[in-house]
Amino acid sequence: MTSLRMPPGADPARPGPDRPLTVWVDGEPVTGTAGQTLAGVLLGAGHRVWRTTRGDAAPRGVFCGIGVCFDCLVEVNGLRDVRACLRRAQDGDVVVRQVS
Amino acid sequence: MGTDVVVVGAGIVGAACARALAVAGASVTVLDRGAAASATSAHGEGNVLVSDKGPGPELDLALVSVRRWATLAAELADELGPRFPSVEHEPKGGLVVVAGHQALAGLRAFAAGQRAAGVEALAVTGDDARALEPDLAPAVLGGVHYPQDAQVQPVVATEALLASARGHGAVVRTGVEVTGALRGTDGRLTGVTTTSGAVPGGAVVVAAGPWSGEVARRLGAWVPVRPRRGTVLVTTPVPGRVRHKVYDGDYFAATQSAGAELQTSAVIESTPAGTLLVGSSREQVGFDDRPRADVVAQMARRAVAVFPFLAQVPVMRTYLGFRPYMPDHLPVIGPDAEQPGLWFATGHEGAGVGLAPATGDLVASMLLGAAAAPGVDPRAFATDRPTLRALRADARPHPTEGAPA
Numbered sequence: 001m002t003s004l005r006m007p008p009g010a011d012p013a014r015p016g017p018d019r020p021l022t023v024w025v026d027g028e029p030v031t032g033t034a035g036q037t038l039a040g041v042l043l044g045a046g047h048r049v050w051r052t053t054r055g056d057a058a059p060r061g062v063f064c065g066i067g068v069c070f071d072c073l074v075e076v077n078g079l080r081d082v083r084a085c086l087r088r089a090q091d092g093d094v095v096v097r098q099v100s
Numbered sequence: 101m102g103t104d105v106v107v108v109g110a111g112i113v114g115a116a117c118a119r120a121l122a123v124a125g126a127s128v129t130v131l132d133r134g135a136a137a138s139a140t141s142a143h144g145e146g147n148v149l150v151s152d153k154g155p156g157p158e159l160d161l162a163l164v165s166v167r168r169w170a171t172l173a174a175e176l177a178d179e180l181g182p183r184f185p186s187v188e189h190e191p192k193g194g195l196v197v198v199a200g201h202q203a204l205a206g207l208r209a210f211a212a213g214q215r216a217a218g219v220e221a222l223a224v225t226g227d228d229a230r231a232l233e234p235d236l237a238p239a240v241l242g243g244v245h246y247p248q249d250a251q252v253q254p255v256v257a258t259e260a261l262l263a264s265a266r267g268h269g270a271v272v273r274t275g276v277e278v279t280g281a282l283r284g285t286d287g288r289l290t291g292v293t294t295t296s297g298a299v300p301g302g303a304v305v306v307a308a309g310p311w312s313g314e315v316a317r318r319l320g321a322w323v324p325v326r327p328r329r330g331t332v333l334v335t336t337p338v339p340g341r342v343r344h345k346v347y348d349g350d351y352f353a354a355t356q357s358a359g360a361e362l363q364t365s366a367v368i369e370s371t372p373a374g375t376l377l378v379g380s381s382r383e384q385v386g387f388d389d390r391p392r393a394d395v396v397a398q399m400a401r402r403a404v405a406v407f408p409f410l411a412q413v414p415v416m417r418t419y420l421g422f423r424p425y426m427p428d429h430l431p432v433i434g435p436d437a438e439q440p441g442l443w444f445a446t447g448h449e450g451a452g453v454g455l456a457p458a459t460g461d462l463v464a465s466m467l468l469g470a471a472a473a474p475g476v477d478p479r480a481f482a483t484d485r486p487t488l489r490a491l492r493a494d495a496r497p498h499p500t501e502g503a504p505a
Contacts, residue, residue, distance in 0.1 A: 054337065070336060070416050079412060080412075080413075
């Protein structure tokens, strides 16, 4: 567990018990909880950067977190340019980091 | 000492006029009620086109302006130095494609007329077209390739023209709205009144795009410019996939139509940032700026018909703006027929970015007696041309109007 993830007991929303899921990020398993977005799963696993820009190879991750900035793009199950902050994670999702 | 020339509007056309006038030695003040390049100029695609124009005065102006953009882009880069962003002048060429035999025959006939008027227009087969654009739909039967078509980044281009104008002594004042005319004791126009005081000038050039009609009214003049709304879709970056400005053969008909109803046609081009700009739509709904999802959907469907891979490319955002539409499809460039000292440079509809350099040169040459660009006859753009005289007669209140029924 990393500092980026709130322990369920401390969550004031008092969610039900976690249902764990696994997504595959560049071939590595990353575990999260059903209901999280892909950005939530990635942040929860300690990832802050999962894209690099095409021009300057600058790091990018979540910026706005609400689907506006298009900074957190990932390839999901073969489809490019998916906003990780909006996409609900599904068990077995295949996530590939994008350049650009 | 008053300003020699007041330019109303800091969009691409006002900026081009200001620059041409300032380079020619005039003392220029540019006024804009908002920010520079914040309205129509910031809501298009930066088109510099000959392909969408049939033979006639607008095409003649476009042919001069397309050549002028190439030299102007280099002049601006030299003048402003490497720290100023590039205007992104891309002479990428246009490709018009169609999927039906009848449409292809029509397009080829249209291109033959353009060729006679001096346009490079190369007939291409479907396979030729797919060699130019490998991702084109298999249904594309053929089309016409227009190597002269180009593109600029319109906001940078406007700012570059304004920066150059400032370098030649012009003053650009934003957040200053024209409220009326400043007149001498003889009633002659001597400048404008604004929300920030009077701005005197020997000449006033109205270059306020679709708002030119309202500015003209405040100055006691008349020009029948109306807003024609257009929407643009922006995709996530897909570098290298679309190389030309690609559009379907319905685009010309849409530009030339007069109908107020919604019209869409597919216009697809890439930007140096890798995003695609997808147009185009035409609606006459005044200055209503509420977006319509059905317009976006219709445009997206048309674009997918041209480039099937777009079905899997997300639209990142959309924006809409207002073109300065003229009922006779020609811009107004020249002196007002009734008020000495009042000038117009407006009504370019969707071609303002492309036509701006030639428009600025034309205004400067007529207003200051500077050398005129060859190949352009300003009479077709006059404020008192026959089509506008007829409209003016209709627009004047009839004696019976307002009388009790």
